Amino acid sequence: MIVQQIVEKINNNQRFLVVAHENPDGDAIGSTLALTLALRDMGKDVVAYNADAVPDVMRFLPQSDLLVDRLPDNSHFDIAFVLDAGDLDRTALPIRDLCQTVINIDHHPYSNFGDLCYVDTDACATAVLIYRVLMACQYQPSLAVAKALYLGILADTGSFRYASANRESFAIAGALVELGVDPWEVSSNLYESNSPERMRLLSLVLPSLQISSSGRYASITMTLDTLKQAGATDEHSDGFVNYPRSIRGVEVALFIHQVSENTYKVSFRSRGAVDVGALSRKLGGGGHHNAAGAKINGTLDEVKNSVSMLLDQLFS
Numbered sequence: 001m002i003v004q005q006i007v008e009k010i011n012n013n014q015r016f017l018v019v020a021h022e023n024p025d026g027d028a029i030g031s032t033l034a035l036t037l038a039l040r041d042m043g044k045d046v047v048a049y050n051a052d053a054v055p056d057v058m059r060f061l062p063q064s065d066l067l068v069d070r071l072p073d074n075s076h077f078d079i080a081f082v083l084d085a086g087d088l089d090r091t092a093l094p095i096r097d098l099c100q101t102v103i104n105i106d107h108h109p110y111s112n113f114g115d116l117c118y119v120d121t122d123a124c125a126t127a128v129l130i131y132r133v134l135m136a137c138q139y140q141p142s143l144a145v146a147k148a149l150y151l152g153i154l155a156d157t158g159s160f161r162y163a164s165a166n167r168e169s170f171a172i173a174g175a176l177v178e179l180g181v182d183p184w185e186v187s188s189n190l191y192e193s194n195s196p197e198r199m200r201l202l203s204l205v206l207p208s209l210q211i212s213s214s215g216r217y218a219s220i221t222m223t224l225d226t227l228k229q230a231g232a233t234d235e236h237s238d239g240f241v242n243y244p245r246s247i248r249g250v251e252v253a254l255f256i257h258q259v260s261e262n263t264y265k266v267s268f269r270s271r272g273a274v275d276v277g278a279l280s281r282k283l284g285g286g287g288h289h290n291a292a293g294a295k296i297n298g299t300l301d302e303v304k305n306s307v308s309m310l311l312d313q314l315f316s
């Protein structure tokens with residue numbers, strides 16, 4: 001089966017590249033770091049790459065500074081592992097020029113690139129698939145690897161709250177705790193280390209909350225002015241969209257943020273009943289059933305109107 005084929009590729013090759021999607025989340029960083037450290041423990045030469053920096057809240061992970069955002073000229077690898085990417089383009093690297101073989105490990109639907117393609121949409125996180133591969137390699141995770149895997153699972157299950165948190169998520173998390181992972185160390189770094197900039201930004205963004213007359217959708221808005229006023233950057237607003245989603249009765253949450261004078265990015269989150277991927281494709285964007293987004297040109301009022309029209313139709 002596919003996992004065994006991956007194990008053979010690991011055993012029979014020496015130079016590996018490990019890369020995940022740009023703008024990395026906890027699963028992308030956790031999976032990248034875990035696989036990289038494990039391969040190194042097995043005596044392999046491994047470069048870990050991400051187009052963007054490791055988010056501050058994940059820098060407590062041991063050796064998180066080994067990720068690079070530039071490859072030396074003329075880099076070449078036997079194998080590139082592409083993790084959690086959904087699409088090869090999301091690595092922001094010319095992967096095909098860099099290696100012989102591409103191995104795609106992912107849990108996103110429709111992810112189907114790669115010479116070997118190990119996709120399981122039932123896995124709550126790519127970190128789960130990495131864990132399965134490492135077990136098949138008979139590799140005993142170091143504490144650093146265990147922490148990275150745990151972070152991936154914690155992040156992608158929303159701290160074991162989402163429907164994706166299944167029996168295997170808990171079983172693997174339990175095994176990782178057995179290996180020495182301290183759940184509070186991971187969760188407090190990830191979720192309780194807010195910067196003053198982030199909290200200042202939140203205090204300015206929350207008053208923009210609008211709940212539709214049906215009560216079925218709600219939005220918050222962040223303008224470039226708001227960012228400036230808070231002395232914050234885009235990264236500080238990660239997860240803000242979960243505030244409108246947390247309102248009782250709300251099915252779809254919107255986070256509208258200004259990209260430039262007359263362009264706004266609208267991020268959609270669904271509570272499960274509505275396919276916001278389909279919704280955002282109607283607006284020229286893309287995404288999945290529960291998380292999607294679209295870039296829309298126009299004034300803030302125009303953008304809000306075109307989105308409201310679609311949603312009002314949906315909820316009429």
Ligand SMILES: [Mn+2]
Nearest residue numbers: 027084126156
């Ligand atoms: Mn993931």
